[in-house]
Amino acid sequence: MKRIGTLLAAACVAVVALVGGVQAAQAKEWKHITIATEGAFPPYNLTKPDGTLAGYEIDLAKVLCERMKVECTFVTQSFDGIIPALQAGKFDAIMSGMSATEKRKQIIDFSVSYGSTGQAFATLKSSPLASLPLKGELYSLTTNDEGAHKAITELKPMLDGKVIGVQTASTSSRFVDEYMNGIVEKREYKQTEEHDLDLISGRVDLIMASMGYLSTAITKPGNEDMVIVGPRFQGGFLGAGSSVGLRKEDTDLKALFDAAINSAKADGTTKELSEKWFGFDVTPY
Amino acid sequence: MDIDFAFETFMALVGAVPLTIQLAVSAIFLGAFVAFGLAMMRLSGILPLALLARFYVFVFRGTPLLVQIFLIYYGLGQFPAVRHSFLWPLLREPYACAVLSLMLNTAAYSSEIIRGGLLSVPPGQVEAARAVGMPRLMILRRVILPLAIRQALPAYGNEMMSMVKATSLASIITLMEVTGVAARIISETYRVIEVFVVAGAIYLALNFTLSRLVLWAERALSPDKRRPASAAVPIAAATPASTGDA
Numbered sequence: 305m306k307r308i309g310t311l312l313a314a315a316c317v318a319v320v321a322l323v324g325g326v327q328a329a330q331a332k333e334w335k336h337i338t339i340a341t342e343g344a345f346p347p348y349n350l351t352k353p354d355g356t357l358a359g360y361e362i363d364l365a366k367v368l369c370e371r372m373k374v375e376c377t378f379v380t381q382s383f384d385g386i387i388p389a390l391q392a393g394k395f396d397a398i399m400s401g402m403s404a405t406e407k408r409k410q411i412i413d414f415s416v417s418y419g420s421t422g423q424a425f426a427t428l429k430s431s432p433l434a435s436l437p438l439k440g441e442l443y444s445l446t447t448n449d450e451g452a453h454k455a456i457t458e459l460k461p462m463l464d465g466k467v468i469g470v471q472t473a474s475t476s477s478r479f480v481d482e483y484m485n486g487i488v489e490k491r492e493y494k495q496t497e498e499h500d501l502d503l504i505s506g507r508v509d510l511i512m513a514s515m516g517y518l519s520t521a522i523t524k525p526g527n528e529d530m531v532i533v534g535p536r537f538q539g540g541f542l543g544a545g546s547s548v549g550l551r552k553e554d555t556d557l558k559a560l561f562d563a564a565i566n567s568a569k570a571d572g573t574t575k576e577l578s579e580k581w582f583g584f585d586v587t588p589y
Numbered sequence: 590m591d592i593d594f595a596f597e598t599f600m601a602l603v604g605a606v607p608l609t610i611q612l613a614v615s616a617i618f619l620g621a622f623v624a625f626g627l628a629m630m631r632l633s634g635i636l637p638l639a640l641l642a643r644f645y646v647f648v649f650r651g652t653p654l655l656v657q658i659f660l661i662y663y664g665l666g667q668f669p670a671v672r673h674s675f676l677w678p679l680l681r682e683p684y685a686c687a688v689l690s691l692m693l694n695t696a697a698y699s700s701e702i703i704r705g706g707l708l709s710v711p712p713g714q715v716e717a718a719r720a721v722g723m724p725r726l727m728i729l730r731r732v733i734l735p736l737a738i739r740q741a742l743p744a745y746g747n748e749m750m751s752m753v754k755a756t757s758l759a760s761i762i763t764l765m766e767v768t769g770v771a772a773r774i775i776s777e778t779y780r781v782i783e784v785f786v787v788a789g790a791i792y793l794a795l796n797f798t799l800s801r802l803v804l805w806a807e808r809a810l811s812p813d814k815r816r817p818a819s820a821a822v823p824i825a826a827a828t829p830a831s832t833g834d835a
Contacts, residue, residue, distance in 0.1 A: 469763075473776035491683070491763040492773065498663070502763075505666035507681055 334557055336375045338395035339365055343380040347581040348401035348419070348546065351380070360581035361399040361546075364418060367573050371564040387412060390551060397557070398549030413550045415561040418574060420545025420588035421516035422538030423476045428503060428529045433510050436462060436534035444589040445540025455535050456483050463487050469499030469508035475542045476512040483537075500527060519583060538588060545588045595783045598774055602767050602791055609766040610795070612684075612756040616691035617749050623692065624699030631704050642700065649697035655758055657694055662686040662762040687759040695752050702748060706741030707733065739810040746803035750796045757792075767791055 341361060343351040349359035357378050369376035381389055386398055390412060404414035422442065427433040436459060443452040456463075464487055470477040472492040480490050491508055493499040499511045500521055513521075515536055522530045538545065548561045568574050569587055578586040630642035649657070665671045665680055679685045710733050718728045760769025771788040775781055808815065 472769075472773050492765065492769070493763060494761055494772075501663050501666070505663075505672060505681075507666065507683070 334372070334374050334396075334560060336377070337369065337372075337397055337557070338377050338379055339397045339399050340379050340381040340386055340389065340395040341398070342383045342386070342400045345383070345401045349399070360419065360577055360586075361401070363577050363581070364568065364574065365399055367568055367577075368561065368564040371567055372560045374560075387549065390549060393551075396550070396554065397561070399546075400549075401546050402549050404544050404547040408549070411552075413552045413554070413558055415548035415550065415558055416565050417545035417547045417588040418565045418568070419578060419586040420538045420543065421514050421519075421582070421586050422536040423479055423512055423542055424515040424518055424532050424536045425510050425512050425534045426503065426518050426522065426530050426532050427510040428506075429531050430529065431509060433462060433466070434531055434533060438535040439533060440584070441535040442585070442589070443535055443537050445537060445542060447539065447589055449540070452483065452537055456487070459534060460487055463510075465489070466509040467491055467507070469493055469502055469511040471496050471499070471513065474513075476514070478541060479537060480512060496521070500530065504529065515584065515586075516582070545586070590783060590786070591780075594778075594780065595787055598771075598784050598787045599791075601774060602770055602787055605765055605767045605770040606791060606795070608764065609753070609756050612687055612691060612759055612764070612766060613749075613753045613795075615688045616695055616756070617752050619688065620692040620695035620699055620752075623696035624703055627696060627700035628703040628707060631700065632707060646697045646700060649694055650701075654690065654694050654755055655761070658687065658690045658758055658762060661690045683759075683762045683764050686762060687756075687764055691752060691755060691759075694755070695748060698748050699745065702741045702744045703737070705744070706737035706739075709740040710736045735810060739807065742803060742807045742810070746800065749803070750799055753795055753799060754792060 341349040341357065341359075343349055343357055345359075347360055349357060349361045352358050357380070362378065365376055365378070379395055381395070381400075383400060383402075386400060386402075387408065389395065390398055398412075401419075402408070402414075404417065408414070425433075425436065427436070438455055438458065441455065443455055445452055463484070466488050467490075468480055468484070468488040469491050470480055470493070472494060477490070477492060480488065491499070491502070493502070496511075496513050496517055499508060499513070502508045503511050504527065510533070511518075515532070518530075518532050521527055522532060548565070550558050550561070565574075574587040575585045578584065627642045627645060630638040633639060661680075662683065671677060671680065680689075714732055714736065715728060718732045723731070756766055757768035759766050760772060765773070767788055771784050774784050778784070
């Protein structure tokens with residue numbers, strides 16, 4: 305009898321807890337958000353030797369949380385299990401350099417993008433292409449497709465007949481096909497490291513890859529002669545960039561994040577923070 | 590299997606077939622000369638030459654072709670000395686590097702096949718040729734080589750076919766032959782089965798043609814095994830002579 309009593313009591317507690325939970329969900333006013341990150345994807349997020357988190361996303365999240373007027377805590381979670389854990393309610397948001405791909409969009413929701421490194425060119429310091437014009441200019445294929453075409457036309461005299469290395473089936477490969485067809489000769493590599501090797505050895509005149517990749521590649525030993533040149537391209541099929549991953553039902557949270565990210569983009573916070581962590585502006589347009 | 594997609598893939602892959610054939614033909618053709626040279630070195634009876642050939646075969650037969658291609662393409666390009674040498678205009682080109690590595694690799698295997706063929710020539714045949722006073726070069730041309738080639742052909746046919754398939758490795762050094770294009774289509778569409786089935790069928794067709802050619806060459810070199818279709822002519826021609834004798 306005593307056991308049944310205990311069970312009943314436990315059931316009552318559970319029901320109360322459930323009802324309470326449902327009520328909280330209905331009138332959810334976000335006071336506290338737990339954000340998951342990998343902590344091992346610099347410069348987006350990284351773990352410092354003392355165990356604390358740092359990186360572009362960590363700094364940005366502090367600003368966003370302030371603007372959303374919520375209290376935020378960060379937890380680390382390995383990237384491969386991060387979406388199931390979000391679904392299971394272990395945390396409320398993902399900020400882990402995650403791109404909003406179509407496949408992921410089927411399962412979770414994404415905020416607007418807060419960081420897009422885009423695609424850029426690199427060549428050797430000794431190459432005549434090292435002085436490629438439009439350095440640092442950023443063209444979005446979504447909002448300024450005409451500008452992107454114009455930029456390529458402007459670079460055409462210098463690029464004509466040059467050999468460009470790209471990764472097979474990458475977005476940069478598609479960009480070369482669609483925007484630089486007939487201007488450059490394309491060589492496809494299985495891995496980005498391989499086109500770096502061929503750039504150094506002089507088999508290709510320039511390479512195109514994601515700016516995030518190139519900015520770390522040029523710091524690697526052996527790649528001292530590599531230099532990032534010319535304009536950058538983003539948007540369109542080049543990808544929307546990294547976004548906050550959220551549960552589909554938390555539409556109110558998505559609205560909060562969207563507003564905060566848009567304000568951070570508008571007042572130059574993302575520019576300032578990305579220049580601190582990436583060395584260039586990753587603000588998506 | 591999506592038939593429309595498979596057909597589309599087929600059209601894309603057929604465009605890459607000329608490169609695959611070019612690679613295979615140049616590698617096999619050039620490799621045959623190197624192989625013959627190596628076999629001659631092995632059989633020359635001159636110890637340093639024989640050892641050199643043995644070492645070459647040991648190295649190139651004992652390491653994967655993939656590793657050889659990588660070392661020749663990326664490895665050699667690392668050294669500034671190579672980049673400033675007269676060889677660089679050649680080694681700079683992925684095509685030349687691919688042909689070079691395929692050729693060096695097939696030469697190692699083929700030299701052993703040719704050596705086996707040469708050793709299979711019965712000494713009695715050579716002795717007989719010498720007895721009728723044939724000069725050395727004529728013995729090589731008319732007795733040793735036809736016999737040796739016929740002996741070596743089945744094994745050499747194997748080697749040629751494995752070379753056709755080995756060209757698929759050239760895609761790792763940016764050459765977009767059949768497998769390279771197939772891999773690209775797969776990473777663009779995530780459809781593995783259709784693409785690889787079509788690619789496999791293309792290699793099968795290439796090697797089918799090749800195996801027919803080898804078979805034809807084998808028969809051309811084996812007059813003794815052919816059906817005596819024209820046998821009537823020599824007999825008819827010989828008859829008056831024999832009656833005249835009698």
